[in-house]
Amino acid sequence: MAGDSRVHMDHDMEIGVTPREQVKKLPKHLREAQIPTDRTHLISDPVKKPRQRYVQKDGKCNVHHGNVQETYRYLSDLFTTLVDLRWRLSFFIFTLVYVVNWLFFGVLWWLIALIRGDLLHGDEEGWTPCVENLNSFVSAFLFSIETETTIGYGYRVITEKCPEGIILLLVQAILGSIVNAMMVGCMFVKISQPKNRAETLMFSHKAVISVRDSKMCLMFRVGDLRNSHIVEASIRAKLIRSQQTKEGEFIPLNQTDINIGFDTGDDRLFLVSPLIISHEINEKSPFWEMSRAQMEKEEFEIVVILEGMVEATGMTCQARSSYLDSEVLWGYRFTPVLSLEKGFYEVDYNNFHDIYETNTPTYSAKELSARLKESPLLPHLPLLSPDLRQHTDPFSTQTTQDEREKDGEKPAETNNGSANRLEENP
Numbered sequence: 001m002a003g004d005s006r007v008h009m010d011h012d013m014e015i016g017v018t019p020r021e022q023v024k025k026l027p028k029h030l031r032e033a034q035i036p037t038d039r040t041h042l043i044s045d046p047v048k049k050p051r052q053r054y055v056q057k058d059g060k061c062n063v064h065h066g067n068v069q070e071t072y073r074y075l076s077d078l079f080t081t082l083v084d085l086r087w088r089l090s091f092f093i094f095t096l097v098y099v100v101n102w103l104f105f106g107v108l109w110w111l112i113a114l115i116r117g118d119l120l121h122g123d124e125e126g127w128t129p130c131v132e133n134l135n136s137f138v139s140a141f142l143f144s145i146e147t148e149t150t151i152g153y154g155y156r157v158i159t160e161k162c163p164e165g166i167i168l169l170l171v172q173a174i175l176g177s178i179v180n181a182m183m184v185g186c187m188f189v190k191i192s193q194p195k196n197r198a199e200t201l202m203f204s205h206k207a208v209i210s211v212r213d214s215k216m217c218l219m220f221r222v223g224d225l226r227n228s229h230i231v232e233a234s235i236r237a238k239l240i241r242s243q244q245t246k247e248g249e250f251i252p253l254n255q256t257d258i259n260i261g262f263d264t265g266d267d268r269l270f271l272v273s274p275l276i277i278s279h280e281i282n283e284k285s286p287f288w289e290m291s292r293a294q295m296e297k298e299e300f301e302i303v304v305i306l307e308g309m310v311e312a313t314g315m316t317c318q319a320r321s322s323y324l325d326s327e328v329l330w331g332y333r334f335t336p337v338l339s340l341e342k343g344f345y346e347v348d349y350n351n352f353h354d355i356y357e358t359n360t361p362t363y364s365a366k367e368l369s370a371r372l373k374e375s376p377l378l379p380h381l382p383l384l385s386p387d388l389r390q391h392t393d394p395f396s397t398q399t400t401q402d403e404r405e406k407d408g409e410k411p412a413e414t415n416n417g418s419a420n421r422l423e424e425n426p
Contacts, residue, residue: 051299051301051324051325051326053301053322053324054240054253054301054303054322055301055303055320055321055322056322057203057205057321057322058321059198059319059320059321061320079182079185079186082186083186083189083190083193087190090186090187090190094183094186094187097179097183098179098183101148101175101176101179102141102144102145102148103141103144105144105147105148105168105172106137106140106141106142106143106144106145107137107140108168109131109134109140109143109144109165109168110134110136110137110140110141112130112131112162112164112165112168113129113130113131113134113135113140116129116130116162118130118131118134118135119135119136123135128159128161129159129162130158130159130161130162130164130165131143131156131157131158131159131162131165132156132157132158132159133155133156133157134156139156142156143156144172147169147172147173147176148172148173148176192313192315193315194310194313194315194316194317194318195317197226197310197317198317198318198319198320200224200225200226201222201223201224201225201230201306201317201319202222202223202224202225202274202349202352203220203221203222203304203306203319203321204220204221204222204334204352204353205327205353206220206323206327206328206329206332206353206355207219207220207302207323207327207328207329208220208328208329208330208331208332208333208334208355209281209287209295209328209329209330209331209332209360210331210332210333210358210360211360211361211368212278212280214368214372215280215281215282215365215368215369216280216281216287216364216365216368217278217279217280217281218258218278218279218281218287218302218328219276219277219278219279219333219334220276220277220304220323221274221275221276221277221334221352221353222235222269222271222274222275222277222304222306223271223273223274223275223347223349223352224271224272225349228310228311228312229271229272229311230269230271230306230308230309230310230311230317231308231309231310231311232268232308232309233268233269233270233271233306233307233308234267234268234269234306234307234308235260235267235269235277235304235305235306235307236257236258236260236262236267236304236305236307237257237258237260237277237279237302237303237304237305238255238256238257238258238302238303238304238305239255239256239257239258239286239300239301239302240253240254240255240300240301240302240303240322241253241254241256241298241299241300241301242254242299256286258279258285258286258302259279259280259284259285260277260278260279261277261278266278269306269308271308273337273338273345273347274337274338274347274349274352276334277304281365282365283366285365287364287365288364288365288366289364289365289366290364290365291362291363291364291367292330292331292362292363293362294364295325295328295330296325298325299325300324300325301322301323301324301325302322302323302328303320303321303322304320304321304322304323305318305319305320306318306319306320307319329355330360330362331357331358331359331360331362332355332356332357332358332360333355333356333358334354334355335351335354335355335356336351337349337351337352
């Protein structure tokens with residue numbers, strides 16, 4: 001036993017770990033603390049810090065405006081300010097505006113009755129009040145509500161011998177109409193906001209990078225759950241990452257356009273079924289010189305913006321989402337979701353976010369383009385299904401057709417011969 005403990009102690013000293021006997025003598029907070037060693041650094045990979053999102057997955061911008069001193073600018077656009085308020089504040093302001101308006105004109109009607117002496121002589125015979133049956137502040141408040149809402153119960157009526165009352169009636173009718181138009185308009189716009197329409201527009205959870213037609217492409221998928229479509233739908237993408245210029249200027253969260261078909265018209269969508277949006281990584285792409293290893297070290301965020309008009313209302317709708325660098329997967333494709341049924345096409349949204357691995361070179365798109373130019377006879381990347389995956393590199397050097405013929409191999413003739421033998425066999 002003593003020999004075994006000595007062996008363990010010698011082994012611990014070799015790998016640079018504190019011996020067990022010394023660990024027991026250490027305090028508890030030091031015994032529980034992790035002691036980094038050279039071997040630990042070799043085994044564990046450095047953990048990449050999670051990046052703070054610029055745009056949330058649900059489309060909300062993660063930006064807060066602080067130290068805004070010119071708050072009067074919000075009052076210059078009062079209608080938009082009221083529309084942008086939260087629902088509980090909107091209901092509170094809606095109720096408060098009407099109540100204050102009724103109270104204000106109720107006080108004016110009560111003052112007219114008080115000045116004319118209607119409150120004191122209203123019950124006397126031969127006395128003509130400004131408003132019949134208005135004998136207190138409560139009755140004046142009720143008459144203000146009846147006048148502005150045009151209820152007209154018929155119990156309280158203004159008389160023709162009260163010119164000041166007629167003028168106040170005109171003012172209250174005009175101002176009441178303005179208040180109604182503004183408040184009802186705010187509520188109508190808030191209810192019919194196209195933000196709710198964006199809830200049924202879907203973006204895939206991940207973005208993928210793979211080869212399409214011998215070109216490296218960045219792809220993500222979008223879809224619409226409603227049967228009423230988005231008219232004149234268009235999509236665009238932005239790359240968000242910090243940048244330092246040649247002069248040493250640091251630009252945080254610099255925005256760079258990602259071309260997803262602007263020059264070819266592919267950015268205009270007919271969004272009837274889910275579509276895979278593709279960005280070709282070419283010389284103008286910010287990912288042109290990025291390999292898989294380099295992309296894993298980069299910190300960036302891709303913001304995608306889908307815009308269009310709601311078919312039912314004609315209002316412009318915008319849906320947003322984003323992909324962090326950890327959500328861009330290299331060497332994957334999206335699983336098909338569209339199938340042909342009897343008389344219609346069916347979309348299976350259970351597979352909307354599903355992806356499968358495919359053979360993709362790990363080097364950059366620039367290097368892939370150079371290799372394809374040097375060896376134009378390289379075979380195309382095979383289309384793989386989720387169940388059929390090949391682990392060979394399709395972009396490795398292979399024998400050409402001339403070398404096969406020199407070796408005596410004739411694939412076409414061999415296949416034909418195999419087919420002939422199958423036909424001869426019963």
